[in-house]
Amino acid sequence: MGAASAFFLRQHGRSVVLLERDVIGQYASGVNFGNVRRQGRFLGQLELANHSFALWKRLPQLIDDDLEFITSGHMRVCYREDEIAELEAYAATPEARELDLRIYSGRELHTRFPFLGPEVKGGSYAPHDGHANPRLAAPAFARAARRAGAIVEERCEVTSVEKVGGQFRVTTSNGREYRAEQVLITAGAWGEKLSAQFGEPVPLITKGPQMSVTEPVPYVLKTVIGVYTKMPEEELYFRQIPRGNIIIGGCSHTKPDMLNRRAHFDPRSLLKQLQQMRRLVPDMTNLNIIRTWSGIESYLPDSLPIMGPSGKVEGLYYAFGFSGHGFQLGPGVGDVMAELMSTGGTNTSIAPFGIGRFADYTEQQRRAS
């Protein structure tokens, strides 16, 4: 979020400093599954997701870099008949119109997607959704921001942000000090640490999603597949990249080690993934897994991000806590935050994401301390 915001703020002619404690895109943004998926999101977020999607399509020109974005299509499948009705209801909402969703079931489903196992009962196909390479994205935005005139500092940790007089004073652990009229906090899973400094704590929790990848095989599975279910252990998603590897995620989480800033992969979660994979695509499983990893992802209780101005401090803005869908949103969030900070408003609806929705929590924390 930080890198994209820095880039778009420069497009508005603002002078920008981007501070990163480690290296750009090392955490959630650089290690995620790479889904550029809109279907299945909270309906109130689709407008922002659509806006982001439009930017994804233009990225090679915008930032002069190739993030391996492909509109391969996204298929959301389910194992139960009654879930098909839920997929249909989603597809029928006015908000989802732009996604051109199409529901498949029965014979037609298995003819169109012959590799799906017999247990799969239905699916919702989004022809325009796709995927991209997360390892490249945030660093590419940061390079583009730098080329456009932003100052980008890596290995530079923000220790405190204060407002003194009309100005913010940002102090870093390597002894630097920056002054600014506006501050945007895009610290991902660490966002709450900084918002709490301004008396706006939020109940943010961290999770380490589990990812694995196979050796490369001929590129045949163009569609990203994800399971729609209410049972966490059934949650599985996979995609193949043109290079041939199949990337698999889901089924379980670990608790990230926030002290050493590492989310570990629990080898046992791979077995769960393989079990679910055999169910979802029985014929695809005679391959080898060559690598596994995890990353640090942040969640608010409603799985929605914090985005918008601070409720307490003039000139302070937030964009963090993007849970499992921030990769797709990144370009859109950067653009919208830049617009908001530069013009005082935005045409894209971000009302549901205000930090004010946790005002009660702030109050509780204040009383408890």
Place this chain on the structure above:
Amino acid sequence: MATARLKDLHKEACRVVIVGAGPAGTRCAEALVAAGIRPILLDENRRDGGQIYRRQPEGFSRDYATLYGSEADKARALHQTFDRLRGQIDYRPDTLVWGLTPGQLCCVSQGSHSTVEYDALILCTGATDRIMPIEGWQLAGIYSLGGAQIALKAQAVSIGRRVVFLGSGPLLYLVASQYLKAGAKIAAVLDTSPLRRRIAALPNLLARPGVLFAGIKLLAQLQRAKVPVHFGVEPQRILGDASSGVCGVHVRTAAGDDLQVECDALALGYHLRPETQLADLAGCRMRFHQVSQQWLLDTDEQGRTSVKGVYASGDSTRIRGADAAEHAGRLTAMALLQDMRQPVSSEALALHRRALAVMEQFSQGLYQAFPWPAAQAGALPDEAIVCRCEMISAGELRAAVSEKGASEVNRAKAFSRVGMGRCQGRYCSQAGAEVIAAAAGVDVELVGRQRGQAPVKPLSMLTEELKPGEEVAL
């Protein structure tokens, strides 16, 4: 964590797991059994002996002298010890440890998965070849020195009819002479280290005169058999094409002349690198070893790592060879016993320490005599492949440094895919680090090391969890 309980445990109740049944693992198990502990010993191979004293598959019947040459007595002694131990340890061959969490190992054996719990873990995982790429090394017919040796030892086959040995280090001469003895035609031995380095290293190498002499004898044998041996060569490229594989190699000699040698197979290697992934996954600290220019596990002299309850021994900590591994295995067993407040013999402790110190000095000599050719990485042409699994060239890796600003190994991997393939950087990441360092104009130590990720080796998606009560038949 399971490991913190070590000292309160009775030795009968302490679950000690050793990974690796080579010289270090075997001697470690022997010492633990003598102290009344019954360790679990896991090894991915079907038979014990490790890399150097690898046993032939069942049904093969070459004798010790043919198989192990001058090392026959040591091989026999180790195998006999192992056979004696079998009833007193829980030995599980054909079992790959592919991942771990604190207190638990994830293992796969014949397609079935099981977990093994531990209070103490001793990693005796050995070493693999240390490789520096050369243009054309992705062609069919190129093997690592270790791979060439396994083909001969385990299956009695040569990698080709006319074989070139290229690289440096004691293994270069050892494998070449084993091939010679087996009747293979050796087209040339091409050593990148100049002869004067060996002379300068003599004081250290004299720490083990017997071994030094054996090494000189190997060279003499090769020369007597009229095998061309060249010192101080600069590798240029491997010749051949994708359809018919390697047909020769081009090097520059120490005198600066071009030399082309025809061959249909080539074995490549520069000494060894420790196999450290499991220790890395366990969170053990590593440190940069100036002498060998690589990252090693940070252990004390008895094999205690930075993680309580996790020990490492033999080549997996540093490359000192099989004899040292036997001493190190015993010392590590003693470290564990000490940590469990069990008595150990101080004479034995002193004896093994002294022996190891001598071997350490000798190993320093080897690094002096056969240096890792770091400069070769900087000189690799852009078209040369660095990462064979992903087929990434030196040029692509350099672009990650110069165009995308990656001057750290894991960053460069993320941008370029070097080290991201089947071998997980076990063969390419040290050379990759040199390419990055050269392109960034910094010391190789500063570009860091590639972080380990499970699985340690490719794991079949057909792997199924063993249900409680089910056993793998071995």
